[in-house]
Structure formats: structure tokens, C-alpha cells
Amino acid sequence: MDRKRIRTTLVPAVTAALALASGAVALTTVSPAQALENGVARTPPMGWNSWNTFGCNINESLIRQMADAIVNSGLRDLGYQYVVVDDCWFNPNRDSSGNIQGDPSRFPSGMKALGDYLHNKGLKFGIYQVPVDKTCAQYFNSYPGATGSQGHEAQDARQFAAWGVDYLKYDWCSPNGTINDQVATFAKMRDALKATGRPIVYSINPNSIHSKTGPQRNWGDVANMWRTTEDITNKWDTGQTNGYPMGIQNIVNVTVPLASYAGPGHFNDPDMMEIGRGGMNDTEMRSHFALWAMMASPLIAGNDIRSMDSATQTILKNKNLIAINQDSLGLQATQVSNDGTRRVLAKKLANGDVAVALFNQGGSTTTVSTTTSAIGKSGGTVTLTDAWTNATSTTSGTISASVPAHGTVVYRVSSPGSSPSASPSASPSASPSASPSASPSASPSASPSASPSTSPVPGGCSATIKTINSWGGGFQSEVTVQAGSSAVNGWTVKWTWPGGQTISSLWNGRQSSSGSSVTVTNESYNGSIAAGASTTFGFTANGSAATPTATCTSP
Template sequence: MVQGSSPPPRPTATKPGQSSPRQQPAAGPITLSTRRNPVRNPKRWLTAVLGVLTLTLTATVADGIVGPRPAQALNNGVARTPPMGWNTWNTFGCNIDETLIRQMADAIVNNGLRDLGYRYIVVDDCWFNPNRDAQGNLQAHPQRFPSGMKALGDYLHARGLLFGIYQVPLDRTCAQYFGAFPGSTGSLGHEYQDARQFAAWGVDYLKYDWCSPTGSINDQVARFGIMRDALAATGRPIVYSINSNSIHEKTGPQRNWSDVANLWRTTEDITNAWNTGQTNGYPMGIQNIVNVNVPLAGYAAPGGFNDPDMLEVGNGGMTDTEMRSHFALWTMMAAPLMMGNDLRSASAATLAILRNQNLIAINQDTLGLQAVQVSNDGTRRVLAKRLANGDVAVALFNQGGSTTTVSTTAAAIGKTGTSFSLRDAWTNGTATTAGTIAASVPAHGTVVYRVSGGGTTNPPSTFRLRSESAGRCLDVDNSNTANGTGTLIWDCHGNANQQISQSGQTLRILGKCLDIPTNATNGTRVQIWDCNGDTNQQWTFNGNGTVSNVRSPSLCLDVNNGGTANGTTVIVWSCHGNANQRWSRA
């Protein structure tokens, strides 16, 4: 079969070599360094430590609370817009103490960042005594935090800031897992006890990392759910931020975690590079993370946001243009804006990016929507984010290696009318247009306009559906647009016969709708047909990665017989959740 002019799939680079994590003493004074800290989860470290963590995920909590219950919808009243703040890890890793945290808090206040919304100060890994006390309570590290964590929280609160802390659902933190810090002080079996301790210390934000290569997504839902319930039981409003991807060989199945957490990481750890060639492994560059995070826009809402990881603005490794794109894209994606640089020595250029009030306003818009993809030809990418006052923010993103014009229209981003005002988020300059929205954008650059005027509808979003088992994308056979044309899997590319737009629960491709006959049974081939609004053309994206039909909810999109070759047909089959029924938006 000839598949038109489909380009080859994007090559996947092998993982670059990584050094071992910085070793830290269990006690004694430390010397703070601005040397960039290695990311915590390269796979090759797994053979350098005590071996693969194996443990049985039990459902009983040590202090008498039995769990986990099935995941309950999370509505804890916090994170109605994406949290903003600073985290210790990207620059300092384990090399932290209370003096550093206080200095950084003062810098946030003095640099005007607090008043722009950067309020959460999150103390990441290595803040704790390697041993719990005789009653099993967590303790501050006696040399690093001699005043204790309650005193640190009080210091932050007195300056109008909020206190964040780090813990893990299993027995060891990531630094402990890799032997960079002693002890085994994870929350496993101590969830309710630790939650009560955090509340007593005045904690406002918990970062909770899955630091193990083991565990299914069901294990993770259960274990993360225990801490969700433990935090709720304290009665204190605490932002709950989880990461299901730490150390895993492959980023876990995509899932809407809003029933479990306020924030959920969508990829492996970020690094200060534009493109590492990774699609689902360590380390992830800015472009790589954008490719994963953009298709997940439908998960974001007030109280629950996709988390593409902390900001690398100010940490080197990229051009100023790339740093500006990084920040602009994170604001458009309704991402938490957690700075990760040394704010005591931040340059004027870095502060200008972090203090951009136009972009912060887009990120903090009360609708809490993540930008959806309007178009993407592989070089020119357009994202649109509807705002509470009827405006639409549009990002014109140049993914290519040379300057090019990126363009769209007011209609394409969800605006109706004949006259519109454009405000450039970077220059604050304004212009008017009858409908065309365009800019000359440098390589790896992003121009953001706030579009006002006319009416507003939801902008469409486009994506591909990639099979987890085959790594190939759902494809309309030979780009044929006739009713009844079947679907199959093929190497992922950017042509129209793989580009899907979602309207409600219908999936549109080549101007038709993804469809099964009304009498479909196991083995019926998925096809395209004129859109008619019937339920056999409506689909549900489920939390386990499957896509089920609304008319026949027991039938899921399925790669026939688990095949992996180009041309393998896509059918419906009784939903079982195996890899050949799991799909990700790409």
C-alpha cells in the first residue's frame, strides 16, 4: 500500500550519558553551589545502587486507617489557577539548608516576584533527618534545618509566602533511592501521620514523587489516593502535586489525575535543553515536553492542571529566544509556574521573562483552560487559549531552525466578527486585523497575542492518536475520504489523514467523523463517515488510556490482534485495557 507522501517518523535519540547524583553527607555543614544539579532519574543509575526496588503495595496505613478507597473526585478548594512559586531542585538538588531557603524567599519579595503571584516556596528532596523519631514522625535535618520546619514555614508566611515540602508514597525518596542521601523516610505506612505533621508545620503545598521503576498505574492511583485522603483529613488546604513518572523507564500511561491531585506531572524530568530527542524518557527538553503536554489540554480545569515540570528559565543551556518560548508555552499550557533558578543572582533578562505580566495574566486566567492546538505542520504550531473576558490568547510557535512566518485566523482560534485588536504579550504593542493573525517568528521562538473584539467560541483542537502497543498512529487508509473508508495504524506523520479534531465527543478527520456501524460487534473495523451526531460517532477517552464508543460502551478502539506493522487495521473489541487498546494524543 502506498501511504501518500507520509514523512518518516521523528527519530528517537538514545539517552545521553549522565553522571551520578551529587553525594551528600548525613550531617554537618554544607557548601552551597550554583552548579547545576543532575536530574534525579537516569535509568543507568539503577544498576549503580542497591538494585531495583521491590515491595508489595499494601492497602493498610500504619496509624490505623485502612485504604485505599477507590479514587474520589478532588475538590479541595485550592489551585483554582496554576500555582506559582519556586522549587529548590533544578539548581540546588540536595544541596539545601534553611539559610538558602530564607535568602531565596527574600529575593522573591525584593525582586517583586511575590506581588506577581510567585508565592509557593517548595523545599524539595533532602530536607529531612535520615531517621524518623521514636514515634515514627518525620524530623527536619538537624544541621541543615536546625530551626525546624515549623519555623521555616513561619518565616515564609510572615513574608506573604506559602510553604511547600517534598515527600514520596513509597519507602525512599528519589535521592535515597539512588544513594545520594541516607535513610528510608518515605511515607509508605505513614501517610496519615505525615499529613498531620505537614499540617502542624503549616505546609501549604506537597510535592509527592513516585521514586521507583516498579508499580502499575493502578498501584499508583491507589497509593497517591491514600495521601490525597490523608491531606483532606487534616482540614488544612494543601495543594497536592504528584509525579507518577520519576525513575520509570517509560512515562506512565496518560491519565486525567484530577480525581487524585491538583497537579500531575505529564513527562519525565525536564532539563535545560531545547530538544533531547526523547519522546517519553529522561531527560526531556522543552520541545519534547510540549509535544507530550499539548494534546492533554482537555484534562486541565480549575483545581487540576497538567504539570510539564518546573521552569528552567535562567539556568542556561538555551538561547534567550528559547527561554522566552519556554515561559510563553508554559503560560499558554496553564502549567504551574515554579521557578528553578537562583533568584539571588538572576539576570535582568531572566527577570524580564519571569515578570512578564501579560503572560502571567494569561496563565492565571480564571477559566483555568489549557491552550488547545489549532494547527501544527511540523514547523509552524498554533495554540489558542480562551480567556474569561472573551479574549483569546494565541501562540505562534516556530519549531523550525530558521525564521518563518506563522499564521492563523481569528475564526480558527474561536473568534467571530470582522475586526479584532491584537496585543503582543512581549512588546505590549497593539494592532488591528480583520481576521489574519501572523508574525515573523525566529527559530524556536513564540509570539503571543491577546486577541480582543468580536464574539468567542471554543477553538478546535487537533491531535493524532498513537497506539501504545505499536507506537504508530491511527490513519485513514490512503487518505481516502469516501464514506466507509477504514482506519489502520501507520508511522506517525503530520499529514491530514492522521490529524484529528475533537468537537464534543466526536472525532473528526478529513472532514468526516470516526464511526462504527450501529450494529458493530467484536472485530468490526473503525471507519470514517459523514458526521451525523449519532452516538456511534461519539467516543469517550477513559482514564486508563482506552477510547470507548458511546453507543456501544463495552467496545474500545483496538489494534487488530495486537499487531505492530504498518497497515494493521483498527477495529473495536470488548474493552480490556491491554496495550493494544491504549492510545495517547500526540
């Protein structure tokens, strides 16, 4: 039984806690503390979730098939790395010690084995749980038991870490709880995850059922990503402001005004994508993806990856939009203008470019326009690159396009001499595949180390290693590979560990080790770097944090 279908009959309509007038949102006075810094989700997470297509009808075979399809389709190499097993994966009963367990009939090999399978595929393991007594499926009596994390937060966090979980979706499935109750309760699992010492992306939904608090505060002190609205459905417009179910346009109306909340490690989450699930035409699905990319939203697919048609693949694999979404600044697009039909969004990018979305919310084709000065690129001629067609044009003033009903045109606006970012620039969050046997005594703490000073090599490349997080027995680092005065087509980075350190997980590169010597080569998608531009890869390692001097060579 689908909780989304039964929610319309079991849950009464609720007046939305929003006021959407002139593009503004009425916010409560609850203010965030310092942003959560757990070293993960420096760019919006990308991946796939089981719920939209399969609901409770999941099992080990299905998840493995989906993982295989993500790899074989090329989605993994574009950044789609988190495979999130949603509701209904668990045994309805905890064991005699109170431990949560996988359902032995659905996941006979166990949850750790599933995590190992995903890690061996170069993917990350995501799982679902709730902070109350019952999951959403249990609340709506479509799955037996009451196995939520309430009263078991630390125990469940340790179990997830032992299974090798890299991403936790934590869903408020209760009609009760004030916003302050939710903050305190969600913070319990935040702290429990931190205490495990394992880097785990923390995704929360404070919008389930009656408790639609997502847009009312900046949740960046509590989680890496947080839902902004009620559940999405595969329709363009349902007429809702923040009630179930939400169409694409309805979600955009709520999420656009929340741009100031987003940044590296903390993102607004407008819900899993509905691309490839019917209910919308191709223009609407393209807008869906383009707007999620512009809003720095997590790009979590919800379709059946095994049977994607060509239109769905073209949308989900758009490297230009993925690069905009995964830009290292982590900024959400801000609204430039909106007359109720024609909406313009602009997103500043790390290399100085600006991405501009011309969005037609009306029912017929219209021209949507802005100017270079309105987006902060005045003072000369700029180049416009169409994110869908790669066609280029120039302008020194007006930026406009004829946009079909419900369509979105996206331009990357570049000034002369700007260096393009590597595309795609997806940098999945850290997630070591080795599972800890026990919770480390020390909690992870952000402890950046100075990066070695390395000058670009004319005609070649350089590499610098920076520690961005450390904990008892391990650390996380980011490596920046920069081209010199000439573009490079392929790179190899090498270094030697000073004290017996070993890499446990690495992303955006291919690693080989021999003793203390480490060699990392580029992936297929990030080997080409323009002159003066850079790309990054990252890793987690066992041992004490170190920043050895790295060398870089190119063919």
C-alpha cells in the same frame, strides 16, 4: 550528588508509553473519577522549587535567602508565592514514634519555624515527600535513609499540617508499580491531607524512573497537579519522547494533547521551569515561559532568584503572560494547527478574549499564521496585543508573525468592547499561616454558600463574598471586586463578621481588622480595574462559614 545526572547511568533506557502522531496521544482506558475538589489551586500554582539549581545542597539559610529574594525582586507580588523545599530536607531517621523530622544540621530552627518565616513574608510553604519507602535521592544512594511516606501517610500528613505546609510535592521514586497501583497509592495521601482540615496543594509525579504513567490518564480525581513527562533539563531538545532527560520542545509535544484534563483545581504539570539556568538562548527561554503560560501550567521557577540577570527577570515578570496563565477559566490552550514546524495554540479567557501562540519549532525564521475564525473570533475586526512588546494591531482575518527559530509570539485577541482582565490575575491557593494543633474531626468539604446580591455602583465598585470551601472550625472564601460604569484606580472592601470569625490567611489584598470589622485594600498589581471588569482576593478564616454583606469604595 544530582539524581538527574546519575539517572543516566543507573537507569536503563525505557521505551516511552506514548504515541505522538499528528498531535495525538495514545491513552489507556483508565478513566478518572470525579475531579478532586479541595478548594485550592483554582489557577495554576506559582512559586519556586529548590531542586533544579541546588539539588540536595539545601539548608535553612538558603531557603530563607531565596524567600527574601522572591519578595525583594517583586516576584511575590506577581503571584510567585509557593516556596517548595525539595528532596534532602529531612533527618535520615524518623523519631521513636515514627514521625518524620527535619534534618537538624540543615534546618536547625525546625520545619515549623521555616514555615512561619515564609508565611510572615506573605509566602506559602511547600515540601517534598514520596509515596514509597525511599525518596529519589535515597533511591540513588545520594542521601541516607529510607524515610518515604509508605505506611506513614496519615502521620506525615498531620505533621505537614502542624508545620503549616501549604503544598506537597509527592514523587513516585520507584521502578515498580502499575498505573492502578499508583492511583491507589497516591490517593492514600490525597485522603490523608483532606483529613487534616488544612488546605494543601497536592502535586504528584507519576513519571519517575520507569513508571511513566502521567500522560496515560486524567489525574484530576487524585491531585491538583500532576507531572506529564520525565524530568526536565535546561535544553531545548534532547530527542526524547518521554525518557530522561526531557527538553522544552519534547515536553510540549507530550503536554499539548492533554488539554482536556486541565481546569480550576487540576492542572497538567510539565515540570519546574529552567529559565535563567543557561543551556538555552533568550528566544528559547521566552518560548519556554510563553508555552507554560499557554498550557495553564504551574509556573514554578527553578533558578537562583538571588542572582537573576535582566533577561531572566523580564521573562519571569511578564504580566501579560502571567495574566493569561492565571485566567480564572483555568483552561489549557488547545492546538489549532501543527505542520511539524509551525504550531498554533489558542486559549479562551474569562473576559471573552483569546490568547494565541504562534510557535516555530523549526531551525530558521518562518511565518506562522492562523485566522480569526480558526480561533473562534470571526465576525469583525479584532485587536491583537503582543504579550512581549504590548504593541497592538488589528485584523479581521489573518493572524500571523515572523517567528525566529524556536520562538513563540503570543497575541491577546480582543473584540471591540471586551473588558480586559486585571493583570496579573494570580490568585494563590488558600493556606492559613496558623498551624493546627491537631487534625480536625471533620474533613473539609466543598460547601459553597450563596453570595450576597450586590449591584455595581455607577462610577464606583462593588464587592461580593462567596464561601467556596468549609471544614470543622474554618472556611475559605473568595471576594469579587467589580468596577461599575467607570474604571477604578484603587479599592477598599469592608465587612463586619456576624459571629466572631477571624481571618487566618489572606491573599491578593492587604488586610486590617478591628474587632469584628475587616478592611481589605488592593495590592499594587490589582488596584486598577477597567469599567465593568473585576478582580478577586481570597482568604481562609476561623469559625463557622459566613457571607456578610461587603461594601466597596474607590478613591
